[in-house]
Amino acid sequence: MLGKLSWSAIPFDQPIPLIAGAVVVLLMLGALALVLAKGWMPYLWKEWITSVDHKRLGIMYVLLGLLMLLRGFIDAIMMRAQQAVAYHAQGYLPPEHYNQVFSAHGTIMVLFAAMPLVIGLMNFVVPLQLGVRDVAFPTLNSVSFWLTATGALLVNISLVVGEFARTGWLPYPPLSELRYSPGVGVDYYLWAVQISGIGTLLTGINFVTTILKIRAPGMTYMRMPMFSWTALASCLLILAAFPVLTATLAMLTLDRYLGFHFFTNEAGGNAMMFMNLIWAWGHPEVYILVLPAFGIYSEVISTFSGKPLFGYRSMVAATLFICVVSFMTWLHHFFTMGAGGDVNAAFGISTSIIAVGTGVKIYNWLFTMYGGRIRFTTPMLWSMGFLTTFITGGLTGVLLAVPPADFILHNSMFLVAHFHHVIVAGVVFALLAGIEFWWPKAFGYRLHEGWGKATFWFSIVGFYVTFMPMYVVGILGMTRRLQHYDVAEWHWWLQISSVGVLILIVAAGCQVAQLLVSYIRREELKDITGDPWNGRTLEWVTTSPPPVYNFAVLPQVIDTEYYWELKQRAFEQARLSEEPKYEAIEMPRNSPTGFVCAFFATIIGFALIWHIWWLMIVGLIGAYATFVVFAWRDVPEYMIPADEVAQQDRARRAARQHILNTGEVAWQ
Amino acid sequence: MTAHAHGDDLEHEEDDRGGASDEHMAHLGTYALGLVLATGLTIASFWVAKTHLIYDPGVPMALATLAVAQMGIHLVFFLHLTTAPDNTNNILALAFGLLIVGLVIFGSVWIMDHLNHNMMPMQQIMQMQR
Numbered sequence: 001m002l003g004k005l006s007w008s009a010i011p012f013d014q015p016i017p018l019i020a021g022a023v024v025v026l027l028m029l030g031a032l033a034l035v036l037a038k039g040w041m042p043y044l045w046k047e048w049i050t051s052v053d054h055k056r057l058g059i060m061y062v063l064l065g066l067l068m069l070l071r072g073f074i075d076a077i078m079m080r081a082q083q084a085v086a087y088h089a090q091g092y093l094p095p096e097h098y099n100q101v102f103s104a105h106g107t108i109m110v111l112f113a114a115m116p117l118v119i120g121l122m123n124f125v126v127p128l129q130l131g132v133r134d135v136a137f138p139t140l141n142s143v144s145f146w147l148t149a150t151g152a153l154l155v156n157i158s159l160v161v162g163e164f165a166r167t168g169w170l171p172y173p174p175l176s177e178l179r180y181s182p183g184v185g186v187d188y189y190l191w192a193v194q195i196s197g198i199g200t201l202l203t204g205i206n207f208v209t210t211i212l213k214i215r216a217p218g219m220t221y222m223r224m225p226m227f228s229w230t231a232l233a234s235c236l237l238i239l240a241a242f243p244v245l246t247a248t249l250a251m252l253t254l255d256r257y258l259g260f261h262f263f264t265n266e267a268g269g270n271a272m273m274f275m276n277l278i279w280a281w282g283h284p285e286v287y288i289l290v291l292p293a294f295g296i297y298s299e300v301i302s303t304f305s306g307k308p309l310f311g312y313r314s315m316v317a318a319t320l321f322i323c324v325v326s327f328m329t330w331l332h333h334f335f336t337m338g339a340g341g342d343v344n345a346a347f348g349i350s351t352s353i354i355a356v357g358t359g360v361k362i363y364n365w366l367f368t369m370y371g372g373r374i375r376f377t378t379p380m381l382w383s384m385g386f387l388t389t390f391i392t393g394g395l396t397g398v399l400l401a402v403p404p405a406d407f408i409l410h411n412s413m414f415l416v417a418h419f420h421h422v423i424v425a426g427v428v429f430a431l432l433a434g435i436e437f438w439w440p441k442a443f444g445y446r447l448h449e450g451w452g453k454a455t456f457w458f459s460i461v462g463f464y465v466t467f468m469p470m471y472v473v474g475i476l477g478m479t480r481r482l483q484h485y486d487v488a489e490w491h492w493w494l495q496i497s498s499v500g501v502l503i504l505i506v507a508a509g510c511q512v513a514q515l516l517v518s519y520i521r522r523e524e525l526k527d528i529t530g531d532p533w534n535g536r537t538l539e540w541v542t543t544s545p546p547p548v549y550n551f552a553v554l555p556q557v558i559d560t561e562y563y564w565e566l567k568q569r570a571f572e573q574a575r576l577s578e579e580p581k582y583e584a585i586e587m588p589r590n591s592p593t594g595f596v597c598a599f600f601a602t603i604i605g606f607a608l609i610w611h612i613w614w615l616m617i618v619g620l621i622g623a624y625a626t627f628v629v630f631a632w633r634d635v636p637e638y639m640i641p642a643d644e645v646a647q648q649d650r651a652r653r654a655a656r657q658h659i660l661n662t663g664e665v666a667w668q
Numbered sequence: 669m670t671a672h673a674h675g676d677d678l679e680h681e682e683d684d685r686g687g688a689s690d691e692h693m694a695h696l697g698t699y700a701l702g703l704v705l706a707t708g709l710t711i712a713s714f715w716v717a718k719t720h721l722i723y724d725p726g727v728p729m730a731l732a733t734l735a736v737a738q739m740g741i742h743l744v745f746f747l748h749l750t751t752a753p754d755n756t757n758n759i760l761a762l763a764f765g766l767l768i769v770g771l772v773i774f775g776s777v778w779i780m781d782h783l784n785h786n787m788m789p790m791q792q793i794m795q796m797q798r
C-alpha cells in the first residue's frame with residue numbers, strides 16, 4: 001500500500017535531522033496558523049499564490065532562493081564545524097550523515113538557491129527593462145515557479161522522511177546505482193532535480209520568447225540593457241543544456257527503477273558516459289548562473305559610476321562568445337579520467353579561451369568606472385568586491401584548466417576553493433547586489449545603507465578567511481569531502497576556515513537585520529519618484545512598485561539608454577514630455593494552474609521515490625486534469641479601464657514634475 | 669517588432685493572419701502532405717532495416733539519412749520553418765540548436781572513444797585486483 005514507506009523512514013534515533021525537521025515543520029505550521037488566524041489567506045491566494053504577474057513571481061522566486069540559501073548555509077556551518085573538530089576523531093557527524101550534508105549542500109546551493117535567485121531577478125527585471133507588460137507565457141511562468149518550489153520541498157522532506165543522497169551534488173555512478181545506494185536518497189535527488197528542471201526549462205522557453213519577440217517599440221537588440229542580454233544568453237544555455245541533464249538523469253533513473261544498464265559496471269554499462277554527459281550540462285550550468293550575475297554588475301557599475309557601460313557592443317559579443325564556448329569545455333571536469341593527452345590538451349585550451357571573454361568584461365567594468373563619479377552604495381560595494389575577488393578566482397580556474405596541474409589538484413580542497421571563489425564572490429555577491437539594487441523598485445522603499453555595508457564588509461572578510469585556507473590545505477594534499485582526518489598541518493587551516501564561517505554568520509545576521517530595519521523604517525526610506533538611484537534603463541521610468549501593467553503607455557524607444565536621454569531632456573526643459581493618450585489595458589487573469597500542477601507534481605515525486613504506484617497514478621491524473629481545465633477556460637484576460645490607468649499615471653507624473661519644479665533630487 | 673502585453677497576443681496575431689477559411693484549407697493541405705511524407709519515410713526505414721537489397725553494413729547509414737530527412741519534413745511541414753524574413757529567429761534558433769547538438773555529440777564520441785581506447789582490457793584489471 002505505501003511502497004517502501006514505513007515508520008523506519010523517520011530517523012527517530014538521529015536527533016539532529018529530527019530536531020531540525022521538527023523546528024521547520026513547527027515554523028511552517030506556525031506561519032500557516034498566523035495566516036489563517038489573521039485572515040490573510042484569501043489575500044495570499046488571490047494576489048500571490050495564483051498570481052501570473054512576472055513581478056510577483058520574481059519576488060516569490062527570490063524569497064524561495066533566500067530561504068534555500070539559508071538552509072544551504074546551515075549545511076555549510078555543519079560541515080565546517082565537523083572538519084574543525086574531526087582531527088584524530090570522529091567529530092559529531094557520522095560518515096553517512098556527513099555525506100548527506102555535503103550532497104544536500106551542493107544540490108541546494110546550485111539548484112535551489114542560486115538558480116531561483118537568478119531566475120527571480122530575471123523575472124522581475126527583464127520585462128521592465130524591455131518596456132513591456134509581461135512575459136510571453138504568464139501562466140507557464142507560474143507553473144515554472146511552483147515546479148521549482150516542488151523540487152525544493154522534496155529535498156527538504158528528505159530531511160525527516162527517509163534520507164538524502166550521499167553521492168555528492170552530481171550523483172556519479174556506480175556509487176549512485178541501486179547496488180551501492182539502495183536507499184531512497186538518490187531517488188529524492190533524481191525526482192527533485194527532474195521536476196524543478198522542467199520548471200527551469202519552461203522558464204528558458206518563456207524568456208527566450210519574451211526577449212526575442214516582445215520588446216517595447218523601437219527597442220532593437222542593440223538598445224537592450226545589458227542585464228536583458230545576459231538573461232537571453234543564460235536562457236539560451238538553459239534551453240540547450242537542461243535537456244541534457246534531464247536525459248542523463250532519466251537514464252540513471254531507468255537504471256535504478258527498471259534494471260537498465262546505462263551506467264552500471266556490468267552488462268555493458270559505462271559509468272564514464274555519465275560523467276561526460278552530466279558535465280556537458282554542468283559546465284554550461286555555471287555560466288547560466290554567472291552570465292546574469294555579470295549583467296547585474298554591468299547595470300550597477302554603470303548606474304553608480306554615472307556613465308554608460310563602456311564597450312557595450314564588446315560586452316554583448318563577449319556574452320554570446322561565452323554562451324557558445326561554454327559548450328566546448330566540459331571535459332575539464334574529468335581530465336583525470338584518462339581521455340589522453342590530445343583530448344585533454346584540446347579542452348584545456350578551450351577552457352583557457354573562455355577566460356578571455358570574461359577578461360574583456362573585467363576591463364569593460366574598470367573602464368566604466370574610470371573617470372566616473374562613483375557613488376559607494378551597497379550594490380556598488382558588492383560589485384567592486386566582486387571585481388577584486390573574481391580576478392583571482394578566474395585565475396585559479398585557468399590554473400586548473402592546465403591538465404598536468406589538474407592531475408595534482410583535481411578533487412582536492414583547492415578545487416573546492418576555486419568554485420566557491422567564483423560562485424560565492426561571483427554569483428552570490430551579484431545576487432545580493434541585485435536584490436539591493438532592485439528592492440526599491442519591488443517594494444517602494446530602499447534598504448538601509450548602514451546594515452547593507454556591514455553585510456558587505458563582514459561577507460568579504462568572511463569569504464577570504466573561509467576560502468583562502470582551502471587553497472592551502474588543497475596544496476597540502478587534502479582531498480574534498482573528508483569526514484575526518486589525521487594530518488596535523490591541515491588542522492589549523494581548517495580551524496581558521498571555521499572562524500571565517502563565524503564571520504559569515506555575522507554577515508548573514510546583518511543581512512537579516514537590514515531587511516527588518518528597512519521594513520520598520522520604510523517611511524523614511526520611501527522611494528517616491530520610482531527612480532531612487534538616478535537609473536539609466538526603462539525599469540526606472542515607472543513607479544515603485546510598478547502597477548500590474550508596468551507602463552501606462554509603452555515607451556517608444558529611440559535610442560540606447562533611452563530613459564537617460566529622456567530624463568536629461570526633462571531636466572533641461574524643466575518639464576515632462578506631453579501627457580500621452582491613455583487606453584484600456586488588457587492583462588492576463590490570475591490562475592491557480594501553476595500551484596495545482598505543482599501540488600500534483602509533489603505527489604507524483606513523493607510516490608515515485610517511495611514506489612507508491614497507485615498514488616503516482618492519482619497524481620498523474622490530477623496533473624492532466626489541471627491542464628485540461630486550464631485549456632478549457634474561456635476568459636483568459638481582463639481589462640483595466642483607461643480612466644484608472646490615467647489616474648495612476650498622473651500621480652506618477654506629478655511626483656516627477658515635483659522634482660523638476662523644486663530641483664530636489666535625493667539620489668543616493 | 670511590436671509590443672504585446674503577453675504571448676496570447678502572438679497567437680491571436682497568427683490567427684488573424686490566417687483567418688480566412690481557404691487559408692485554413694491551405695494549411696490543412698501542407699499538413700496532409702507532411703503527414704504523407706513523414707509516414708512514407710517511416711515505412712521506408714522499416715523496410716530498409718529488413719530488406720537485403722542494401723549492402724548490410726550500409727543499413728545504419730541509410731537509417732541515419734532517413735532520420736535526418738524525417739526531421740527536415742517535420743521542421744518544414746509541421747513547424748513551418750521557412751526562409752522568409754520573419755523567420756530569422758527560428759532559423760537562428762535552429763542553427764544554434766544544431767551547433768550545440770553537434771558539439772555535444774561530436775565531443776562525446778571523441779571523448780568516449782579515447783577513454784575506451786585508454787582503458788585497460790577487463791582481464792588485466794581483474795588480474796591486478798587479485
Ligand code: HEM
Pocket residue numbers: 286287289290332333334351352354355358393394395396397398399400401402406409410411415418419422423426427
Ligand atoms: C574563469 C574561468 C574559469 C575557468 C578557467 C574554470 C576552470 C575550472 C576547472 C578546470 C574545473 C575542474 C577542476 C577539477 O575538477 O579538477 C572547475 C571546476 C568548477 N568550476 Fe570553474 N572555471 C572558471 C570559472 C567558473 C565559474 C564562473 C564558475 C561558477 C559560476 C565555476 C564553477 C565551477 C564549479 C562548480 C566547479 C566544480 C564542480 C565539482 O567538481 O563539483 N567556474 N573550473
Ligand SMILES: [Cu+2]
Pocket residue numbers: 282283286329330332333
Ligand atoms: Cu567547468
